[in-house]
Amino acid sequence: MAMSDKDDMPGLEVFFDAARRHAAEPSAALMARIDEDAQAVQALAQRPAPQSTRRSTLSSQLYRLLGGWPAMTGLATAAVAGVWLGISLPEGILDGTSDAAYLVDVAPELAFDLAGGDF
Amino acid sequence: MPLDTMSDEPDEVLLVLFANGNASAARALTARLTPRVMGHAYRLLGNHAEAEDVTQEAMLRLWKIAPDWRQGEAKVTTWLYRVVANLCTDLRRRARGVALDSIPEPEDGRASVTDHMQAEARAEALQTALDQLPDRQRQAVVLRHIEGLANPEIAEIMDITTEAVESLTARGKRALTAALAGRQEELGYGDE
Structure with missing residues (x-):
């Protein structure tokens, strides 16, 4: 059977007992510093998350309303395409000699009836 | 509260x-x-x-x-x-x-202690002897014999097995006994 801790070296127990009765005490200054640390950590944890101090302008609200940068990209693309079409419209489309190409009345009798038929 | x-x-x-x-x-x-x-x-x-x-x-x-x-x-x-x-x-x-060289050597001879300072002197003598132990032995001995923790909790603190704790404390105590052997009479061990 194994001997207990106290049985194997009895002389040491006197010293261990003395050590237990003469422990190093924390100074008042240390206790105060630890208290201050505790308060600081608590204060930091209790502080609400910082909110943006920047005021929201009308343009930024509109920007967010439209969907942010993805929507803005689409709008910009559509605008550029519109400008390009306006500048470089194919000449043949508005050419007076090619009216027949797009002014074809496929049902002239119907148009007549609607315009001047009996009501 | x-x-x-x-x-x-x-x-x-x-x-x-x-x-x-x-x-x-x-x-x-x-x-x-x-x-x-x-x-x-x-x-x-x-x-x-x-x-x-x-x-x-x-x-x-x-x-x-x-x-x-x-x-x-x-x-x-x-x-x-x-x-x-x-x-x-x-x-x-x-x-x-x-600063390896700046660590003071433990005091060899100590003035005779009076009775009312005996326990304090023993505590100091033990501390001097503890300071000479390897870190892990010192930690195990302090946790076991001064803090009074059980071996499983010491094993958890030190992240080792309970058998390793027992081995460390046994070696530590042997070293302490050797270190304090010459001082037991001076510090009133015979009175206990």
Whole structure:
């Protein structure tokens, strides 16, 4: 059977007992510093998350309303395409000699009836 | 909750209250744990000023971990003993690196002690002998024989098996016995 801790070296127990009765005490200054640390950590944890101090302008609200940068990209693309079409419209489309190409009345009798038929 | 009503609350409960901003819990934990941490740090370091620094740092780490403390995983004191040991190891490692020669030799001859100072002298003699032990032996002996912890808890703190704890404490005590052999009569061992 194994001997207990106290049985194997009895002389040491006197010293261990003395050590237990003469422990190093924390100074008042240390206790105060630890208290201050505790308060600081608590204060930091209790502080609400910082909110943006920047005021929201009308343009930024509109920007967010439209969907942010993805929507803005689409709008910009559509605008550029519109400008390009306006500048470089194919000449043949508005050419007076090619009216027949797009002014074809496929049902002239119907148009007549609607315009001047009996009501 | 007033401080005096918190004296019976477990450390873990006080830590939760602390994390919720309770100032009384902070004071109760400080009053309860700081002397224990300080005593342990001093026994591992043998230097009062360094022990105070380690104590403040260990307690600061406790405050910071409070919101993330997981109930039931470890005792607060177990966690603290571990943190103190790590901080002491770091401190000793740095000290060895920069000032090996500046560490004073233990006093060889000591003035005869009066009866009323006998216990204090024994405590000092033990501390001097503890300072000569390897770090792990010192930690195991202090936790087992001065802090009075059970071997399984020491094993958890030191992250080793209980058999390894027993081996460390046995070797540590043999070394202490040898170191203190010549001083037992001087320090009144025969009176016990």
